[in-house]
Amino acid sequence: MKILVPIKRAIDYNVKVRVKADNTDVDLTNVKMAMNPFCEIAVEEAIRLKEKGVATEIIVVSIGEKPVQEQIRTGLALGADRGIHIETGARLDSLQIAKLLQKVVEQESPDLVILGKQAIDSDNNQTGQMLAALTGMPQGTFASEVNVEDGKVKVTREIDGGLQTVELSLPAVVTTDLRLNEPRYASLPNIMKAKRKPIDVQNAADLGVNLDSNVTLVKVMPPEQRKGGVTVGSVEELVEKLKNEAKVIS
Amino acid sequence: MSILVYAEHDNTDLKPETNKLVHAAKQVGGDIIVLVAGANCGAVVESATKIDGVAKVLVADNEAYEHQLPENIAELIIELATDYTHVFAAATTTGKNFMPRVAALLDVAQISDVIKVESEDTFVRPIYAGNAIATVQTTDYKKIVTVRAAAFDAAGNDNSAPTESVDIIKAAEKSAFVSAELTESERPELTAADVIISGGRGMQNGENFALLNGIADKLGAAIGASRAAVDAGFVPNDMQVGQTGKIVAPQLYIAVGISGAIQHLAGMKDSKVIVAINKDEEAPIFQVADYGLVGDLFEELPKLEASL
Numbered sequence: 029m030k031i032l033v034p035i036k037r038a039i040d041y042n043v044k045v046r047v048k049a050d051n052t053d054v055d056l057t058n059v060k061m062a063m064n065p066f067c068e069i070a071v072e073e074a075i076r077l078k079e080k081g082v083a084t085e086i087i088v089v090s091i092g093e094k095p096v097q098e099q100i101r102t103g104l105a106l107g108a109d110r111g112i113h114i115e116t117g118a119r120l121d122s123l124q125i126a127k128l129l130q131k132v133v134e135q136e137s138p139d140l141v142i143l144g145k146q147a148i149d150s151d152n153n154q155t156g157q158m159l160a161a162l163t164g165m166p167q168g169t170f171a172s173e174v175n176v177e178d179g180k181v182k183v184t185r186e187i188d189g190g191l192q193t194v195e196l197s198l199p200a201v202v203t204t205d206l207r208l209n210e211p212r213y214a215s216l217p218n219i220m221k222a223k224r225k226p227i228d229v230q231n232a233a234d235l236g237v238n239l240d241s242n243v244t245l246v247k248v249m250p251p252e253q254r255k256g257g258v259t260v261g262s263v264e265e266l267v268e269k270l271k272n273e274a275k276v277i278s
Numbered sequence: 279m280s281i282l283v284y285a286e287h288d289n290t291d292l293k294p295e296t297n298k299l300v301h302a303a304k305q306v307g308g309d310i311i312v313l314v315a316g317a318n319c320g321a322v323v324e325s326a327t328k329i330d331g332v333a334k335v336l337v338a339d340n341e342a343y344e345h346q347l348p349e350n351i352a353e354l355i356i357e358l359a360t361d362y363t364h365v366f367a368a369a370t371t372t373g374k375n376f377m378p379r380v381a382a383l384l385d386v387a388q389i390s391d392v393i394k395v396e397s398e399d400t401f402v403r404p405i406y407a408g409n410a411i412a413t414v415q416t417t418d419y420k421k422i423v424t425v426r427a428a429a430f431d432a433a434g435n436d437n438s439a440p441t442e443s444v445d446i447i448k449a450a451e452k453s454a455f456v457s458a459e460l461t462e463s464e465r466p467e468l469t470a471a472d473v474i475i476s477g478g479r480g481m482q483n484g485e486n487f488a489l490l491n492g493i494a495d496k497l498g499a500a501i502g503a504s505r506a507a508v509d510a511g512f513v514p515n516d517m518q519v520g521q522t523g524k525i526v527a528p529q530l531y532i533a534v535g536i537s538g539a540i541q542h543l544a545g546m547k548d549s550k551v552i553v554a555i556n557k558d559e560e561a562p563i564f565q566v567a568d569y570g571l572v573g574d575l576f577e578e579l580p581k582l583e584a585s586l
Contacts, residue, residue, distance in 0.1 A: 157378035257568035
């Protein structure tokens with residue numbers, strides 16, 4: 029079984045982003061970048077399926093400029109077998125990303141595509157579902173458990189009221205939620221070995237996908253700041269203020 | 279302009295997100311048509327007809343829609359969508375699941391998690407865990423929008439809109455519902471509660487979350503948690519408030535033993551009044567709290583329960 033894991037290079041989750049002074053976008057100059065945390069969970073799940081003998085090959089794919097190869101190398105160091113880099117400097121929305129991934133799915137015919145449920149930069153939560161729709165695959169989003177058996181995959185999903193389990197025929201798309209697994213770290217020998225694993229670089233413009241988005245970013249503003257409040261000295265004072273000053277309890 | 283609003287429901291109850299969606303749709307202008315897709319969902323339809331501003335309620339009542347599987351719901355909506363300029367759904371785990379499929383099948387972008395409608399084609403949405411607020415404009419021929427319900431007021435319930443049944447049946451064979459394990463609780467749902475009390479890593483373990491129960495009972499509050507508490511295995515993920523959990527904006531939010539990571543603040547900083555109880559006076563949660571109490575939660579919580 030072949031697993032395709034699309035990954036995104038995103039701002040490191042510990043970094044608090046700043047808005048540019050001219051309000052055109054956020055400022056990513058010299059900001060630390062990393063693999064999107066939900067994508068790390070996707071890579072980890074693919075590796076575990078390979079360790080269980082369910083998967084035979086793991087391909088990581090990323091879309092963007094040359095630096096995304098750092099994240100592809102990270103995926104290879106964690107245990108993926110080979111990488112694909114779709115090279116483009118264009119500013120893409122989820123729909124264009126999903127269309128490019130659709131081309132990769134056509135090239136590779138994976139049995140399972142595992143993606144992070146959302147990227148922590150755009151916070152869109154769209155790509156996996158869009159890819160599923162474009163390729164006609166069923167989807168199991170926000171997965172907290174994935175079991176492959178008899179040509180099907182059972183996915184337990186984190187939903188607002190609790191958990192839901194669905195059964196999907198393969199090939200299928202799965203997107204990862206936080207509790208699916210705890211990603212490992214790459215060991216030094218594996219990081220060295222990853223340098224020799226192949227990365228196939230393809231030019232996005234050659235894939236026959238319209239990369240123009242109809243969505244424009246008009247402006248980006250910093251959020252309204254809450255003013256810090258007061259420190260109260262005791263529970264009694266707190267309750268008194270909530271009752272008489274804020275009037276939110278009676 | 280005509281807007282199709284997807285009713286959020288569980289076949290039994292219409293969820294309050296729906297009234298907020300309708301309110302958001304009113305900012306666009308034009309006819310508002312609500313779609314109820316489910317099975318044996320008559321009570322939901324009844325509630326939907328009462329929402330102010332709704333011109334009509336479309337009813338797709340069929341077992342194919344019982345579990346609102348995204349493969350089926352998306353196919354249903356794209357067939358209905360020809361009549362509409364906009365489709366609105368709540369940015370819940372239901373809406374987030376099927377809406378991107380709708381957008382992709384219509385070959386348009388989706389605008390996710392909208393907190394403000396500027397005009398029929400321009401929307402405001404948070405990015406980077408709410409550390410930046412983006413205004414985006416789309417020239418797509420249809421606007422596919424998920425709405426952060428907590429950011430909008432609710433439309434009233436003084437209407438009696440007509441209903442129309444939809445006999446389109448879409449039942450994909452590639453996906454099937456197996457089971458659901460829903461959290462049973464007498465407490466209000468997080469996204470609907472006026473008061474929320476949340477625990478973080480400072481709670482130390484899952485058993486200690488019981489310390490929040492008595493306070494929640496007295497305040498009629500929902501109980502939430504930070505991602506740190508979920509990651510540590512103290513409580514289930516459906517209690518998570520934050521960037522990757524639920525986004526809430528109650529009248530009163532009490533954060534207990536929560537340091538205030540940006541991912542958590544993204545989920546609760548629009549609450550009207552925020553209270554923080556934490557023993558670390560340097561914790562970032564105090565920078566957003568209206569009332570901060572520096573102290574050991576194991577001493578302060580019993581006192582708080584007793585004084586309410």
